[in-house]
Amino acid sequence: MINITKESEDDIFIIKVEGDVDASSSIHLDKAISDAIEKGQKNVVIDCTELQYISSAGLGVFMSYIQDFEDSDSRFVLFGLNKKVANVFEILGLDQLLTIVETKDQAKKLINDEV
Amino acid sequence: MMKYSLKVPCSKAKLKTIRSFVDETLNQYSISDVDLNMLVLAVDEICANLIVHTYSPDETVECIELHINVEENEGITFEIVDRNNEGFNIINYKEPMLKELVQSRRKGGLGLMLVKRIMDDVQFKSNGKGNICRLFKRISLADAG
Numbered sequence: 001m002i003n004i005t006k007e008s009e010d011d012i013f014i015i016k017v018e019g020d021v022d023a024s025s026s027i028h029l030d031k032a033i034s035d036a037i038e039k040g041q042k043n044v045v046i047d048c049t050e051l052q053y054i055s056s057a058g059l060g061v062f063m064s065y066i067q068d069f070e071d072s073d074s075r076f077v078l079f080g081l082n083k084k085v086a087n088v089f090e091i092l093g094l095d096q097l098l099t100i101v102e103t104k105d106q107a108k109k110l111i112n113d114e115v
Numbered sequence: 116m117m118k119y120s121l122k123v124p125c126s127k128a129k130l131k132t133i134r135s136f137v138d139e140t141l142n143q144y145s146i147s148d149v150d151l152n153m154l155v156l157a158v159d160e161i162c163a164n165l166i167v168h169t170y171s172p173d174e175t176v177e178c179i180e181l182h183i184n185v186e187e188n189e190g191i192t193f194e195i196v197d198r199n200n201e202g203f204n205i206i207n208y209k210e211p212m213l214k215e216l217v218q219s220r221r222k223g224g225l226g227l228m229l230v231k232r233i234m235d236d237v238q239f240k241s242n243g244k245g246n247i248c249r250l251f252k253r254i255s256l257a258d259a260g
Contacts, residue, residue, distance in 0.1 A: 001131065020134075023163035024127035030222070053134070053152070055159050056229050060222035063213075067220055084152040091153070091232050092225060097217060 001025050004032050012111060013041040014104075018050035021058030030061045037065070042074045045107045049080035054088050066097055075099070075114060077107040117185045122177040125169050125199060133162050133181060140183055141191070144256040154191065154252060157233045160226040161195050161248050169199050190235070190253040197246040 002025035003018040015032050019025070036044050046062075062078070069076040077099045081089070089095040101107050121136045123129040137155045146154075162179060169178070180196040210231070211224045231237055236251040 020131065022127075022130050022134075022159060023167060024130055026222075053155075055156055055163065056225035057163065057222070059225050059229075063217055063225070064220045064222045066217050084149055087149045087152065088156060088229075091229055092213060094213070097213070 002028055004028055006032065006036075009108070012043045012045055012108060014045045014047055016047035016050065018052075020053040021051065021061075022053065022055045023057040026055075026057035026061050029058060030064075033061065033065055037068060037072075037074075042072070043111045044069070044074065044076050045104070045111070046076075046078045047080055047104065048078055048082075048085060051081065051085055054085050059089065059092070059094055062098060063094060075111050077101060077110055079104055079107040119183040119185075121181045123179050123181075124175055125166050125178040127163070127166050129179075130159055130163055130166070133179075134159050136181065137183065137193075141185075141256075143259055144185065144187075145259045146254070146256060150254070153233045154193075157230045157250055157252075158193050158195065160230050161193075161250070164226055165195065165197050165248075169197070185256060187256050187258070190251060191256070193250040195248040195250075197248075198244070 001019050002021060005016045007014050013036050015036065017029055021029055033044065065076065079101045080103065081100060086095070089098070089100065099110070101110060119140045121133065123132055134155050137158050138151065141151055141154060158181065162181070165179060178197065178199040180198065182194040182196070184192040208227060210228060216224050230250065233252070234250045235253045238249045240247045240249070
């Protein structure tokens with residue numbers, strides 16, 4: 001249903017989310033992000049290339065960390081959303097509150113240019 | 116009019132079953148992936164809300180019923196029936212502001228907002244037998260053949 005993998009590339013911490021993020025699985029995504037913040041990761045990137053479905057439970061997880069990343073002057077970038085998933089972020093305008101790009105290279109460039 | 120029905124136990128693990136049923140049912144019609152996903156999402160949100168707020172001692176009892184009625188030139192009606200009679204937790208629902216949710220670091224509150232944006236009509240009703248949520252989407256569907 002959901003598979004989460006983590007890897008570090010240079011100073012960037014990448015969390016890859018595969019499968020469906022719904023009310024039963026969003027807790028795993030939540031834990032992955034909160035662990036990254038606890039470990040002091042300043043550049044967190046979410047790889048959504050294999051994310052097939054997201055419901056409000058998943059949107060809520062991303063939304064709940066926007067303030068934390070802002071307060072700690074960290075960067076939080078999502079990339080690789082398919083059309084269906086991107087649309088779900090757009091329904092409520094969450095795409096305007098999060099940083100969403102198309103590719104991993106764009107995510108890295110955005111972070112490296114800002115640092 | 117075509118009618119389709121599904122009964123599932125009140126368990127979060129069954130949300131995938133519910134989504135697959137909506138997806139497979141409506142895939143018989145010509146509908147875009149994005150539109151179909153939004154309808155699947157709306158049904159998922161209502162069922163998740165019901166499951167999360169229901170105390171179910173026995174997860175094998177099929178307490179959620181989903182009916183899909185397709186009228187090709189009119190649209191699609193979804194009926195989600197809760198036989199547990201716990202009710203939808205929306206009596207005091209007031210739509211929150213997105214900015215306030217972000218500032219308060221809340222994770223909840225988005226489900227019904229999504230449903231209301233996606234659907235043309237959202238109704239909740241109760242009778243002696245249970246609670247019914249009725250969702251209607253105006254959409255013209257042709258049989259994909």
